Amino acid sequence: MVRLSARAVYSLSLPSQRLLRGVLFLFIVTALVLGVSAAQAQSRKGGKPRAKGSPLRSLSAPKVLRKLDLKDFGSQVVKFGRLGSAGALSALFVQVNYDREITCLTAVSLDTSEVLWQLGTPDASNYKATSEIPVQVFDWNEDGFDDVIFAQSGSVAVVNGADASRLASVQAETPYSIFVYETEQFGGSAGLVLHGRTSTTLLGPNLSVVWTRPNEFSHFPMAMDVDDDDEPELLAGYLLFRSNGELIWDRRDLGAHNDASDFGDVDCDGERDVAIATSGKSALLKRDGSILWRGVENHSQHITMGSFLPGRCERQIATIDRDPGESGILRLYGHRGKLLWESRGHGPKAMMTRIDDWIPQSEESLILVFRSFTQPPMLYDGKGAVVGKLPFPPAVVRGSKGAAYGKHYAQHFDTDGDGREEILLYNERALWVYGNSAAVVGASNKKPSQALPNPRIFNATFYMGMQ
Ligand SMILES: [Ca+2]
Ligand SMILES: [Ca+2]
Ligand SMILES: [Ca+2]
Ligand SMILES: [Ca+2]
Numbered sequence: 001m002v003r004l005s006a007r008a009v010y011s012l013s014l015p016s017q018r019l020l021r022g023v024l025f026l027f028i029v030t031a032l033v034l035g036v037s038a039a040q041a042q043s044r045k046g047g048k049p050r051a052k053g054s055p056l057r058s059l060s061a062p063k064v065l066r067k068l069d070l071k072d073f074g075s076q077v078v079k080f081g082r083l084g085s086a087g088a089l090s091a092l093f094v095q096v097n098y099d100r101e102i103t104c105l106t107a108v109s110l111d112t113s114e115v116l117w118q119l120g121t122p123d124a125s126n127y128k129a130t131s132e133i134p135v136q137v138f139d140w141n142e143d144g145f146d147d148v149i150f151a152q153s154g155s156v157a158v159v160n161g162a163d164a165s166r167l168a169s170v171q172a173e174t175p176y177s178i179f180v181y182e183t184e185q186f187g188g189s190a191g192l193v194l195h196g197r198t199s200t201t202l203l204g205p206n207l208s209v210v211w212t213r214p215n216e217f218s219h220f221p222m223a224m225d226v227d228d229d230d231e232p233e234l235l236a237g238y239l240l241f242r243s244n245g246e247l248i249w250d251r252r253d254l255g256a257h258n259d260a261s262d263f264g265d266v267d268c269d270g271e272r273d274v275a276i277a278t279s280g281k282s283a284l285l286k287r288d289g290s291i292l293w294r295g296v297e298n299h300s301q302h303i304t305m306g307s308f309l310p311g312r313c314e315r316q317i318a319t320i321d322r323d324p325g326e327s328g329i330l331r332l333y334g335h336r337g338k339l340l341w342e343s344r345g346h347g348p349k350a351m352m353t354r355i356d357d358w359i360p361q362s363e364e365s366l367i368l369v370f371r372s373f374t375q376p377p378m379l380y381d382g383k384g385a386v387v388g389k390l391p392f393p394p395a396v397v398r399g400s401k402g403a404a405y406g407k408h409y410a411q412h413f414d415t416d417g418d419g420r421e422e423i424l425l426y427n428e429r430a431l432w433v434y435g436n437s438a439a440v441v442g443a444s445n446k447k448p449s450q451a452l453p454n455p456r457i458f459n460a461t462f463y464m465g466m467q
Contacts, residue, residue, distance in 0.1 A: 059359050060366070060379060060388040062423065063437040067430055068113050073106035073122040074428040076409055077129045080457055081137035081146035083107040083161040084116035089415060089452070091424075091431060092148060094135050095126035100174075102135060102152045107161070110415065110433065117164045127398065127428035131462060132177040132219055134194075138458040140205075141167055142189065146453075149192065151175055156194065156207065170207040179221040180458050183243040184231050185210075193234065195221050200236040202245065211245035218258035220461040226263075226272055226287035235261060235274065240289065249289035255280035260463045262304045267292070267335045268313035275317055277303040282319045284337065293337030297321040297329075302463065304354040306365030308332060308382030316340065316382060318367050320352045330369055332382060341384040347372040355379065355412055357421040357450050358388075358436055368423065370410045377410060377425060390425065390434055397427050411460065414451040421450045 083090035088109040095104040104120035135150035157169035175194035189205040201212040218237035255278030282295030299322040314335035321329040328346030370377035379388035394403040
């Protein structure tokens, strides 16, 4: 490179100095432009690990598709499905009182914002939820449109999703959570699991009790076929049951309680594995219940497995740690339990979920971290880089001093059938739908995995991160 000393420059005439400075300026600008372009090209090829805070990838930038204002029926508990007489893609807003009793259900079309029906009396002060609420949206009577299953006033009821007319109900103690169990034992119809604080009960399609077992507190069951016989077993807390109620294994030694769980073949040995956030150190189990490895968390709250590092048969495991001192730590582990990276400071109430179909024609999963009070929801890739920031505005919400991101929540599925997931964010004031701003180029080579009906949506839980 040519070097010019300051003395040599100032020995030139004034017009020559200006000319030289202009040439230098153009040189620097050109070099910067070429450098950024080369870095972006390298980033797109994925050949170089991106540092945290590197430019967002052009294929993953989120944009707002629409926004719904929630008037007096807003809630922090929202379920999704096809409701109303035409089966419109809808949100069901669930208001509860301080005793976790459901006080109002409001079905709203996501396309038109029209209120399709309302059951109960809306009250804007009943927006709050601090735990699971026993309600799900699922096609219980198998007519092709979703219905609403919920516990209220000592009974479990099913109302027709078309008009909220009652289809069935049975007396039952209010469970902590309701789970739709797609077991084969009822000739193709689903059963309902009432998961309580002291027991787990399976109801048949006619809402009669099939079996009930004592259990300890946990948030939400999960169905998984551990032995590949096409009949899913039921993980309820730390107990794994066959669909007939027979106990397969008991891992109550793992920790306080099962906060969240996920399953899939992490180590690519052909057998599904079970990941559990234990309120302590995360655990990955073989399907026989034996421990493969434990994580490093103080309070593992959310856990999910995915192809965050695409192109490998093995999968990785992401967790959120509610560490009391270092609250809100996002971690990613390799399939053998090696800690790959961690990201701190997401806040004490941070949540996380896996997004599978965001980047077009890609098998790459991303991690959505949300409910941080200090920043909008972010999409992370498997190398710990932020690859998308949701344009979610801080808002003055009830209970917050001034504008903050607050206790917003997230859900995600393919709302328009283009094979890509949309992300839905909501607080008690409004619901936003976000899509990927990148254009779809060519036909998708993927089978849409996130369209409705989707077991992850009809078995949605407050304690996300799981299947
Ligand atoms: Ca139905
Ligand atoms: Ca099975
Ligand atoms: Ca395995
Ligand atoms: Ca879509």
